[in-house]
Amino acid sequence: MELHDSRTIAASRSEVWDALLSADVLRECVPGCQEMTGTAEDGFDATVVQKVGPVKATFKGKVTLSDMVSGESLKLSGEGKGGAAGFAKGAADVTLSDVPEGTLLTYNVDARVGGKLAQLGGRVVDGFAKKMADQFFQNFQSAVEVEPEAPADEAAAEPEHQAEEATEKKGWLKRVLGG
Known part of the structure; x- marks a missing residue:
């Protein structure tokens, strides 16, 4: 399943870039993330609990950052195993560019599942993957944008x-x- 979208984030490109490399920010943004540790250089270990249709699973996996061009683009890749539920893997190519409102974050996501999850059918899995990607980038935008002080x-x-x-x-x- 492939997804393409973009978001305008009211923050500087360097702030958005730093947030993409932060385990704390990513932990906040990944829906269902229970734990995330590691560094941008070595990759992050994550534990995520998700329910897809009737299947609820705890996925343990790794998130790696590659193809990094500082302040401009990177690839976020993740793979998790959910025991009997199966596996999920995906990657997001993320690019950043300056716009008058702040930073334009553009992403192309490619996600795949296997095991019991794959048996749910394409529409359920595709809908779930789209929802997860949208939720991640919405959470990311909320986490990065600076709220004006009262x-x-x-x-x-x-x-x-x-x-x-x-x-x-x-x-x-x-x-x-x-x-």
Whole structure:
């Protein structure tokens, strides 16, 4: 199954590049990722729990980065074995370019599955692979984009507002419980 898409990320190209090389950021972004350790140079070991149709499995595998052109492009490749469920493997060619809004991240994904997963049928597996890729890159965009800081007066007013809400909720709960 192949997928092609792009996302505009409101961050500099160097920030996006650094995030692609970070185990912590990748762990946050891979749906179902329980653990990810390692480095961009040596590759990452990952544990991912996923449910595809009726099949739920824990995949243990490796993610490697190759064909790296600093700040411009790389290939993310992953392969995981899910015991009786089978295996999943895939690769994403990622390119970065500057746009007025920040960085344009373009990706081409190729994914394959085998074992029980392959028996689910192409439509189920293709839909799942598309959802996973979309979710990964959406999570990645959210993790990288810098959220604007609230002005000091708004930030100061926030705890007061929360305290009022808590008091209001407590009062409502007391009334319901007859207290």
